[in-house]
């Protein structure tokens with residue numbers, strides 16, 4: 324009987340074991356994760372869970388006993404320290420575990436800045452709780468005006484905490500959303516008394532404050548570093564798999580080793596629509612990537628469909644919500660199937676500044692990215708030039 328080992332107990336890992344069982348895989352299944360918790364979804368960590376509005380259980384993909392019911396060997400708090408593809412073996416705490424097929428779903432790790440070792444970062448449940456514990460304790464300085472930095476800023480303001488956000492670019496979220504929408508986000512945060520400093524460079528990070536390159540110092544009770552994430556490719560690299568901004572896979576999520584797949588944040592997968600590789604740090608990519616790898620494995624010898632979310636996912640978020648208590652902001656993917664429908668488009672046009680020019684220019688070719696941003700009552704649009712199409 325064949326053994327399928329999944330390394331990484333996040334959403335992609337959990338959805339892979341679920342899909343394998345759903346698709347009839349009756350061989351051994353081992354899911355190994357180095358966190359003590361069963362796989363959970365991270366988006367609430369910077370939103371409802373951080374605000375204390377939802378219990379942690381809401382974020383858990385399946386309760387722990389579900390894995391036993393599915394006959395999945397779930398190994399929590401366990402780190403895979405080496406992968407030896409030639410031997411079909413992973414090393415786990417001094418032991419060797421044989422696999423026939425393996426999926427790498429090791430996700431991402433927070434990026435670091437020089438001197439930030441003792442400071443807070445934001446990836447896991449414990450990080451969210453540590454940040455929440457700091458609410459109301461004095462000024463929180465957040466280095467990085469990306470999604471996580473802005474979400475934490477909004478939630479911290481909701482809890483009455485003074486917040487400074489330091490962003491190196493001219494606008495927050497500029498590279499993700501483009502200037503029009505980035506301006507909306509900057510205004511939104513400033514309207515809520517976030518001290519947003521743009522185009523600044525951090526020279527020194529301390530637990531009690533930050534010094535900027537222009538000599539300005541900002542005192543802080545808490546410093547959070549939220550400057551993005553890097554794919555956790557350590558295992559793949561030392562195993563000699565092809566790695567290039569993520570573990571390189573084909574469109575069916577097979578790596579350079581025929582018996583090893585990769586999915587979720589860690590995978591840089593060939594996108595047949597774009598004609599190049601793409602790594603996507605999104606909830607939906609983790610949700611669908613694992614099942615796509617499972618389907619590719621189950622279809623061995625036949626031709627499975629390529630990974631389904633690669634074409635629409637692009638690099639726009641699916642779930643992000645910046646929640647000021649009085650002012651929820653939703654960012655939603657536009658319904659791509661309906662963008663050619665005049666009624667849908669006029670409904671969006673009515674709803675405010677949704678940019679129909681961009682949609683009509685590309686909607687007939689390949690619509691890669693379009694979002695509707697709900698700002699209070701109305702929608703704003705985001706434009707993002709596609710790479711191709």
Ligand SMILES: Cc1cc2nc3c(=O)[nH]c(=O)nc-3n(C[C@H](O)[C@H](O)[C@H](O)COP(=O)(O)OP(=O)(O)OC[C@H]3O[C@@H](n4cnc5c(N)ncnc54)[C@H](O)[C@@H]3O)c2cc1C
Nearest residue numbers: 331333334335357365366403430587588604605606609643
């Ligand atoms: C605070 C936060 C908010 C987010 N909000 C949104 C959002 O609103 N919308 C959206 O689309 N996306 C959001 N994301 C991104 C989304 O959560 C990720 O894309 C998703 O978690 C990726 O899932 P994954 O399973 O690939 O990896 P991960 O969730 O990173 O899970 C990988 C797991 O593997 C473990 N691991 C790594 N190496 C090993 C090893 N050698 N041995 C054992 N275990 C190992 C890791 O510790 C981790 O538990 C957010 C992310 C964060 C951190």
